Amino acid sequence: xxxxxxxxxxLLILSLLTGCWDKVEIEDRAFVMAIGIDxxxxxxxxxxTFQFPNVKQVTSAAGGGGGGGGQPNFSISEVGDTxxxxxxxISTRLDKRLFLGHTKxxxxxxxxxxxxxxxxxxxDTLDRSYELSRKLRLLVADGKAQDILLKNYKFDPDIxxxxxxxxxxxxxxxxxxxxxxxxxxxxxxDTNGNAIxxxxxxxxxxxxxxxxxxxxxxxxxxxxSDGENMGYMWLMxxxxxxxxxxxxxxxxxxxxxxxxxxxNTVMKRQVIEQNGKIIYKIKYDVEGEVTEYSxxxxxxxFETNVLGTMEKKADKVIxxxxxxxxxxxxxxxxxxxxxxxxxxxxxxxxxxxxxxxEWEKKFPDVVVEPVVSTHIRRIGLFK
Amino acid sequence: MGLFNKLFxxxxxxxxxxxxxxxxxxxxxxxxxEENIKYIKDMLKDSDDIIYREIWVGEEFQHKLELVxxxxxxxxxxxxxxxxxxLMLDSRQAKPSIEEIKKNIxxxxxxxxxxxxxxxxxxxxxxxxxxxxxxxxxxxxxxHPKVVIISSRGWQMRSVAPPETExxxxxxxxxxxxxxxxxxxxxxxxxxxxxxxIKQMQIGKRSKTDVALLYIDDIVxxxxxxxxxxxxxxxxxxxxxxxxxxxxxxxxxxxxxxPQMLNTERPDKVAASVLEGRIAILIxxxxxxxxxxxxxxxxxxxxxxxxxxxxxxxxxxxxxxxAAVIALVGPSIYIAxxxxxxxxxxxxxxxxxxxxxxxxxxxxxxxxxxxxxxxELLREAGIRLPVPIGQTIGIVGGLIIGQAxxxxxxxxxxxxxxxxxxxxxxxxxxxxxAAIAFRLLRFAFMLFAAVLGLYGIMLCLILMLTHLVVLKxxxxxYLSPFVEVNLSDLADTLIRAPxxxxxxxxxxxxxxxxxxxxxxxPEEIESMEIDRRNGNDKK
Numbered sequence: 001x002x003x004x005x006x007x008x009x010x011l012l013i014l015s016l017l018t019g020c021w022d023k024v025e026i027e028d029r030a031f032v033m034a035i036g037i038d039x040x041x042x043x044x045x046x047x048x049t050f051q052f053p054n055v056k057q058v059t060s061a062a063g064g065g066g067g068g069g070g071q072p073n074f075s076i077s078e079v080g081d082t083x084x085x086x087x088x089x090i091s092t093r094l095d096k097r098l099f100l101g102h103t104k105x106x107x108x109x110x111x112x113x114x115x116x117x118x119x120x121x122x123x124d125t126l127d128r129s130y131e132l133s134r135k136l137r138l139l140v141a142d143g144k145a146q147d148i149l150l151k152n153y154k155f156d157p158d159i160x161x162x163x164x165x166x167x168x169x170x171x172x173x174x175x176x177x178x179x180x181x182x183x184x185x186x187x188x189x190d191t192n193g194n195a196i197x198x199x200x201x202x203x204x205x206x207x208x209x210x211x212x213x214x215x216x217x218x219x220x221x222x223x224x225s226d227g228e229n230m231g232y233m234w235l236m237x238x239x240x241x242x243x244x245x246x247x248x249x250x251x252x253x254x255x256x257x258x259x260x261x262x263x264n265t266v267m268k269r270q271v272i273e274q275n276g277k278i279i280y281k282i283k284y285d286v287e288g289e290v291t292e293y294s295x296x297x298x299x300x301x302f303e304t305n306v307l308g309t310m311e312k313k314a315d316k317v318i319x320x321x322x323x324x325x326x327x328x329x330x331x332x333x334x335x336x337x338x339x340x341x342x343x344x345x346x347x348x349x350x351x352x353x354x355x356x357x358e359w360e361k362k363f364p365d366v367v368v369e370p371v372v373s374t375h376i377r378r379i380g381l382f383k
Numbered sequence: 384m385g386l387f388n389k390l391f392x393x394x395x396x397x398x399x400x401x402x403x404x405x406x407x408x409x410x411x412x413x414x415x416x417e418e419n420i421k422y423i424k425d426m427l428k429d430s431d432d433i434i435y436r437e438i439w440v441g442e443e444f445q446h447k448l449e450l451v452x453x454x455x456x457x458x459x460x461x462x463x464x465x466x467x468x469x470l471m472l473d474s475r476q477a478k479p480s481i482e483e484i485k486k487n488i489x490x491x492x493x494x495x496x497x498x499x500x501x502x503x504x505x506x507x508x509x510x511x512x513x514x515x516x517x518x519x520x521x522x523x524x525x526x527h528p529k530v531v532i533i534s535s536r537g538w539q540m541r542s543v544a545p546p547e548t549e550x551x552x553x554x555x556x557x558x559x560x561x562x563x564x565x566x567x568x569x570x571x572x573x574x575x576x577x578x579x580x581i582k583q584m585q586i587g588k589r590s591k592t593d594v595a596l597l598y599i600d601d602i603v604x605x606x607x608x609x610x611x612x613x614x615x616x617x618x619x620x621x622x623x624x625x626x627x628x629x630x631x632x633x634x635x636x637x638x639x640x641x642p643q644m645l646n647t648e649r650p651d652k653v654a655a656s657v658l659e660g661r662i663a664i665l666i667x668x669x670x671x672x673x674x675x676x677x678x679x680x681x682x683x684x685x686x687x688x689x690x691x692x693x694x695x696x697x698x699x700x701x702x703x704x705x706a707a708v709i710a711l712v713g714p715s716i717y718i719a720x721x722x723x724x725x726x727x728x729x730x731x732x733x734x735x736x737x738x739x740x741x742x743x744x745x746x747x748x749x750x751x752x753x754x755x756x757x758x759e760l761l762r763e764a765g766i767r768l769p770v771p772i773g774q775t776i777g778i779v780g781g782l783i784i785g786q787a788x789x790x791x792x793x794x795x796x797x798x799x800x801x802x803x804x805x806x807x808x809x810x811x812x813x814x815x816x817a818a819i820a821f822r823l824l825r826f827a828f829m830l831f832a833a834v835l836g837l838y839g840i841m842l843c844l845i846l847m848l849t850h851l852v853v854l855k856x857x858x859x860x861y862l863s864p865f866v867e868v869n870l871s872d873l874a875d876t877l878i879r880a881p882x883x884x885x886x887x888x889x890x891x892x893x894x895x896x897x898x899x900x901x902x903x904x905p906e907e908i909e910s911m912e913i914d915r916r917n918g919n920d921k922k
Contacts, residue, residue: 003638004638022723022836023722023723023833023836024722025721025722025740025746026720026721026722026725026733026736027740027743029725031725031730031733031734031737033730055737056741058734058735058738099725101725101726102725102730102734104730161730161731
């Protein structure tokens with residue numbers, strides 16, 4: 001009997017003293033799918049835009065029940081002195097509790113990343129949020145984030161999901177980095193403010209993610225174009241797919257463009273110290289297939305070493321991409337965002353203890369030797 | 384436990400109903416038949432179903448015999464053909480000398496006159512009455528201080544039918560009936576071992592129900608056996624109507640929702656348990672046998688597991704354990720996720736749930752409670768309804784209530800799915816009494832989930848596990864063999880290992896004879912195969 005009394009007491013304590021303070025029914029939450037943060041020239045510092053899906057439409061799209069109607073998503077902007085206060089003040093205009101647990105993307109306006117203090121403030125707010133997922137996508141808008149979020153896109157009106165789905169296909173092109181919030185902030189805090197953030201821009205009916213913004217010392221330092229971005233992806237070993245194009249000569253002296261589709265790459269790295277110089281060797285084994293090429297004459301395949309020529313051409317193209325990108329980081333920006341320091345620290349601790357303290361100065365002098373060997377697999381049936 | 388002990392300590396003073404009666408001194412059978420019959424008639428006054436049949440035998444009909452039996456409990460053909468016919472007609476043909484009969488009529492009757500199969504003699508009138516009421520026939524002889532009890536039990540009984548609560552696809556189709564003798568015979572047919580003991584006793588001061596203990600003498604753990612016997616002897620109750628009475632009176636912890644004895648109406652399950660070294664209790668008037676000791680793992684075993692191939696059986700085992708988890712926490716997980724942790728649901732599902740719950744007037748907990756209660760109601764009603772109408776309740780419940788509730792917007796469609804999956808899961812647990820325990824606990828889990836979310840579910844799980852760890856079935860930890868490291872026992876829990884691996888009886892039972900199968904390795908079988916193919920078959 002005593003035992004039962006204890007149990008009953010425990011149950012009462014549980015139900016009466018704790019209460020359900022954080023209990024919010026799922027239908028009473030406003031799911032934020034994407035957040036846009038811009039600076040403002042007005043009295044308040046920030047304009048924060050929240051994008052919500054029209055929950056009522058979800059079932060009607062799936063064919064069930066009535067309800068729904070109206071536009072497929074809503075976006076609301078709010079101004080505030082800080083991002084946090086804006087997110088609180090937006091409650092005055094919502095009938096539901098703001099819920100950031102499913103937020104897929106945070107888009108920072110170009111003016112936010114251009115201002116070091118504001119960027120730091122915003123980052124701190126995002127880092128402190130217990131609801132935001134570390135897996136969400138952090139992007140920089142080429143203009144104002146608000147402009148991107150206040151539109152209705154035809155492909156997927158749900159911008160957060162739209163962005164997330166674009167990222168899932170990064171290895172079709174490799175022209176934007178597949179980085180999430182966690183990787184970007186880790187890079188920012190590890191390297192004292194250096195990171196690459198993918199760039200988003202919007203067309204009339206669709207979104208586009210391509211290229212990236214280079215952040216140096218918590219401030220926008222430049223942009224990587226599509227090709228440079230792929231070079232960066234090569235240097236980081238992120239390329240698992242994508243396409244490149246090289247030129248092949250034709251019999252009449254002209255050149256024809258040949259598309260090459262990368263199916264797999266293996267990267268091996270090595271660091272050697274020679275005469276006080278650090279040599280960083282990267283060896284790539286690239287596998288892929290030529291997707292279109294018309295032979296000039298019958299039997300060319302067996303007479304001449306066409307495949308060998310193609311492989312060499314592909315090597316050149318990839319090496320050029322890598323070198324272009326390398327030049328940007330080593331000569332223009334002088335920031336190691338390509339993981340050389342990280343590699344030395346992890347695998348050559350003795351060397352790192354020597355060069356680590358002044359790595360910023362050493363980095364531009366590192367000799368990087370990329371060696372690419374491309375293999376064409378599956379030549380197909382066409383002659 | 385404390386109360387349980389108290390209950391039994393009080394009982395120890397007046398230990399057994401029969402002992403108490405003995406103090407009053409039961410009357411012995413007198414020589415004078417009239418006195419005996421008078422006593423019986425006094426005791427069985429106002430019982431009009433008792434038949435007294437006087438027979439006069441001897442040359443001049445000078446010897447009076449009297450048969451006493453209960454109409455309806457006896458097989459009339461036995462009495463007519465093997466008792467009355469023998470005594471009245473056949474005995475005359477034999478023509479023993481008159482002196483012989485005069486001198487020793489009892490011997491003659493016992494040795495030569497009655498052709499019935501089973502007779503015994505007693506001199507206690509009260510025991511005689513018990514026998515009569517059990518369906519035996521009492522034969523009183525004038526001038527002889529003993530009663531001949533002729534076994535003539537034979538009443539209308541249900542025939543052996545498939546066990547309705549424990550159906551299998553592969554396996555015997557026989558189930559226990561309400562008659563103890565038939566049930567013990569069913570088990571005997573599985574095990575023809577002289578060591579299979581069927582120890583019988585009577586429990587219930589007034590009902591005097593036959594209770595049989597089944598065990599294999601050179602396997603069973605003797606301590607366990609004496610413990611069970613002791614607990615059974617301590618029962619002092621007016622009547623035992625079903626094995627559930629025995630179960631509740633001898634179990635260790637009556638607070639627990641979990642069954643500490645497995646009940647089954649399958650003789651093959653009883654035979655298998657007895658062979659493992661467990662003890663079965665069969666009770667007259669109940670088709671449910673009790674198996675002792677029972678652990679949580681045995682509640683998930685079905686006889687079919689051992690008849691089908693091990694991979695399939697293992698898969699089914701895993702399925703059942705999963706089903707138990709769903710039956711336990713299904714609705715509470717739904718409540719916790721939708722009310723507290725929508726971040727843990729995949730985005731598209733979260734939006735879908737939010738969308739279907741638009742306009743549902745109840746919080747998730749109330750919604751779940753309403754649907755679960757409705758389901759329990761339907762189930763309960765389904766049992767009560769006569770079979771032809773029983774079908775209707777399925778349609779009314781499943782289709783009309785489910786569909787209508789969703790259409791009316793009172794519950795969300797996902798809730799209906801959750802309740803349905805939970806219901807199906809709870810019925811896939813082979814032991815019905817375990818399934819209802821999980822069903823009961825489900826409501827506790829829902830309450831905890833409603834108050835504290837996932838944390839509450841964990842808390843409730845910890846509470847339940849604490850209870851399970853403490854719980855014992857006749858000294859055997861309820862969670863064994865999970866709580867002690869014994870690899871050979873684990874082979875028959877979450878999975879059902881190949882039969883090859885069951886070389887020993889469960890170690891947790893601590894049986895006398897531990898070995899169960901000869902060590903026949905696959906290689907030996909293989910070499911036998913090769914031998915046979917080569918024609919070297921050892922004949």
